[in-house]
Amino acid sequence: MSTSFNRRITLAARPQGAPKPSDFAAVDDAVPTPGDGEMRLRTVYLSLDPYMRGRMNDVRSYVPPVRLGDTMEGGAVSVVEESRHPKFSAGDIVFGYTGWQQYALSNGAGMRTVDPSIAPISTALGVLGMPGLTGYVGLLDLGQPKEGETVVVSAATGAVGSLVGQIAKLKGCRVVGVAGAEAKCRYAVDTLGLDVCVSHHDADLAEALKDACPDGIDIYYENVGGKVFDAAIGLMNVHGRIPVCGGIAHYNDTGSPPGPDRLAGAMRIILTRRLTVRGFIIFDHHHRIPDFARDVSEWLRDGRIGYREDVVEGIDNAVEAFLGLLRGENFGKLVVKVSENPTGGGSGR
Amino acid sequence: MSTSFNRRITLAARPQGAPKPSDFAAVDDAVPTPGDGEMRLRTVYLSLDPYMRGRMNDVRSYVPPVRLGDTMEGGAVSVVEESRHPKFSAGDIVFGYTGWQQYALSNGAGMRTVDPSIAPISTALGVLGMPGLTGYVGLLDLGQPKEGETVVVSAATGAVGSLVGQIAKLKGCRVVGVAGAEAKCRYAVDTLGLDVCVSHHDADLAEALKDACPDGIDIYYENVGGKVFDAAIGLMNVHGRIPVCGGIAHYNDTGSPPGPDRLAGAMRIILTRRLTVRGFIIFDHHHRIPDFARDVSEWLRDGRIGYREDVVEGIDNAVEAFLGLLRGENFGKLVVKVSENPTGGGSGR
Numbered sequence: 001m002s003t004s005f006n007r008r009i010t011l012a013a014r015p016q017g018a019p020k021p022s023d024f025a026a027v028d029d030a031v032p033t034p035g036d037g038e039m040r041l042r043t044v045y046l047s048l049d050p051y052m053r054g055r056m057n058d059v060r061s062y063v064p065p066v067r068l069g070d071t072m073e074g075g076a077v078s079v080v081e082e083s084r085h086p087k088f089s090a091g092d093i094v095f096g097y098t099g100w101q102q103y104a105l106s107n108g109a110g111m112r113t114v115d116p117s118i119a120p121i122s123t124a125l126g127v128l129g130m131p132g133l134t135g136y137v138g139l140l141d142l143g144q145p146k147e148g149e150t151v152v153v154s155a156a157t158g159a160v161g162s163l164v165g166q167i168a169k170l171k172g173c174r175v176v177g178v179a180g181a182e183a184k185c186r187y188a189v190d191t192l193g194l195d196v197c198v199s200h201h202d203a204d205l206a207e208a209l210k211d212a213c214p215d216g217i218d219i220y221y222e223n224v225g226g227k228v229f230d231a232a233i234g235l236m237n238v239h240g241r242i243p244v245c246g247g248i249a250h251y252n253d254t255g256s257p258p259g260p261d262r263l264a265g266a267m268r269i270i271l272t273r274r275l276t277v278r279g280f281i282i283f284d285h286h287h288r289i290p291d292f293a294r295d296v297s298e299w300l301r302d303g304r305i306g307y308r309e310d311v312v313e314g315i316d317n318a319v320e321a322f323l324g325l326l327r328g329e330n331f332g333k334l335v336v337k338v339s340e341n342p343t344g345g346g347s348g349r
Numbered sequence: 350m351s352t353s354f355n356r357r358i359t360l361a362a363r364p365q366g367a368p369k370p371s372d373f374a375a376v377d378d379a380v381p382t383p384g385d386g387e388m389r390l391r392t393v394y395l396s397l398d399p400y401m402r403g404r405m406n407d408v409r410s411y412v413p414p415v416r417l418g419d420t421m422e423g424g425a426v427s428v429v430e431e432s433r434h435p436k437f438s439a440g441d442i443v444f445g446y447t448g449w450q451q452y453a454l455s456n457g458a459g460m461r462t463v464d465p466s467i468a469p470i471s472t473a474l475g476v477l478g479m480p481g482l483t484g485y486v487g488l489l490d491l492g493q494p495k496e497g498e499t500v501v502v503s504a505a506t507g508a509v510g511s512l513v514g515q516i517a518k519l520k521g522c523r524v525v526g527v528a529g530a531e532a533k534c535r536y537a538v539d540t541l542g543l544d545v546c547v548s549h550h551d552a553d554l555a556e557a558l559k560d561a562c563p564d565g566i567d568i569y570y571e572n573v574g575g576k577v578f579d580a581a582i583g584l585m586n587v588h589g590r591i592p593v594c595g596g597i598a599h600y601n602d603t604g605s606p607p608g609p610d611r612l613a614g615a616m617r618i619i620l621t622r623r624l625t626v627r628g629f630i631i632f633d634h635h636h637r638i639p640d641f642a643r644d645v646s647e648w649l650r651d652g653r654i655g656y657r658e659d660v661v662e663g664i665d666n667a668v669e670a671f672l673g674l675l676r677g678e679n680f681g682k683l684v685v686k687v688s689e690n691p692t693g694g695g696s697g698r
Contacts, residue, residue, distance in 0.1 A: 271595065
């Protein structure tokens with residue numbers, strides 16, 4: 001996969017609704033040469049995550065959007081090809097937000113070294129990376145699960161949800177997943193060890209979820225919004241918690257959806273059942289990284305949790321893979337293998 | 350106002366939308382005679398509060414609804430007329446949930462004595478009672494105000510809101526009220542001491558609130574829902590808090606209102622600005638009563654806070670007064686003076 005140029009994927013147009021391939025462009029530049037204090041990184045794995053959809057809109061959010069013509073943002077695991085930086089050497093494996101491209105220059109800011117001896121390096125994008133930390137903090141710190149409680153996790157086989165469900169099981173909860181495809185639901189129960197998994201394709205999702213939660217819901221880990229939220233909030237127990245991690249069902253909305261208006265009904269339940277609904281963005285919780293890294297590494301090593309990756313080959317397939325992610329077509333943490341992995345393979349369970 | 354019968358107001362029909370007078374009935378019974386361990390109470394002040402609307406619906410909530418034909422529930426301050434109870438004596442002033450009626454029998458359960466030397470006894474229904482505790486706990490415990498933060502309180506001159514605003518001022522916050530009538534807005538600023546008060550009748554409420562909150566909103570104390578919520582949530586700062594105390598704009602809804610659907614937009618803001626939205630019902634927070642009673646009594650005594658009551662005369666006017674409350678027509682804590690106050694008058698500022 002070595003090339004004589006650096007292909008990068010840029011934002012060509014701001015999407016109206018669902019993004020289309022023409023909202024992106026491929027641009028070929030010269031492979032960069034590091035100056036003093038810099039290093040050249042060759043991207044090995046690029047992470048594709050739902051939050052990237054928000055970066056494509058020109059609206060106020062928690063960080064500025066990607067500008068038109070700029071390289072799409074994203075975290076990646078790279079190998080240092082050439083270093084003129086005192087702290088990094090050629091051959092090092094690093095993680096940083098280097099974007100959708102084959103090569104990047106870096107002065108080291110925001111980069112951290114990835115230790116290939118702990119787990120396959122791609123996990124720095126998933127179970128041991130930002131999605132993993134998101135699931136860990138969202139469940140444990142915001143959700144505050146107690147033994148015997150019922151936890152419902154949407155997008156249950158995704159990068160975040162799969163860790164939420166498995167940690168909730170480790171904490172002694174009854175865990176009910178919500179996913180789409182039948183294969184995902186089976187995987188959630190058979191491999192991740194959830195008690196039940198309900199499909200959001202079910203004609204009567206609310207009824208199916210109710211059957212799966214005979215004691216109601218104490219924690220609803222919110223990744224999706226839409227009808228899954230509606231089904232879950234109606235089953236919340238008094239003093240229930242809803243960590244709000246995402247709402248992928250609405251990322252392509254171009255304005256408020258048509259009625260009926262569900263807000264007043266949701267607020268009524270929040271009030272009468274004394275729920276806590278709390279949004280969070282993972283960079284507010286980086287102080288938990290040491291605990292997270294220790295706990296999850298240990299659980300992985302002991303085989304108490306597993307993970308699954310959906311690996312797409314080549315930067316040229318990144319756009320299609322991302323569009324599929326927004327449609328829920330990935331199965332496990334979606335990564336693009338951009339170039340050869342110098343540490344060898346690696347895959348989830 | 351002494352009568353030879355006990356007039357009580359019962360729930361005659363479950364309202365569809367806004368309640369009408371025919372949803373209530375007046376029933377005259379004999380004045381009750383206490384048995385052993387009982388006492389007869391003569392209602393002096395009956396409290397009318399928005400939560401009572403919810404009790405009229407036959408739906409799951411935090412307590413069972415009033416049954417058809419039963420006396421409407423409500424807190425009241427009464428005088429003990431005749432006691433065969435060891436702990437209460439004739440002439441004692443007591444508070445309890447004795448309902449919309451002129452007389453009640455009580456075995457003492459749930460009754461507490463009101464000390465007329467602290468403040469006028471009607472305040473046991475307002476600033477020193479359930480609404481006061483609700484404002485105190487909602488602002489301080491859930492809102493966690495910090496000096497210099499901006500607090501927006503809806504229904505700013507109401508029984509709960511007026512205490513929220515005044516306590517927030519005591520805590521060094523910039524406080525912006527939202528109320529209806531111009532006289533209420535003036536009162537909020539001139540008497541309660543809020544920095545600004547915006548009318549929800551303003552043609553562009555969102556813009557008016559934005560002007561009033563140049564640094565955004567850190568705490569939105571939610572009493573009303575509807576367009577006030579919409580205006581406020583758009584201005585919330587990162588890590589803002591929304592204690593959800595009520596939503597009177599929706600209490601007469603018979604189902605989900607027509608679109609557009611505001612829920613996804615609200616959830617997006619909750620997520621990206623990392624808000625905490627927390628519903629509460631005051632009976633979960635009774636452990637705070639000693640702190641509340643100490644602090645608010647002291648603030649009242651020192652003249653650091655004031656209160657206002659809207660006193661309606663006679664049980665026969667309770668229904669109209671309650672319907673007016675749901676339309677926002679009261680100005681201050683709404684109470685019905687059901688019979689002569691044996692301790693003398695008393696009024697707010």
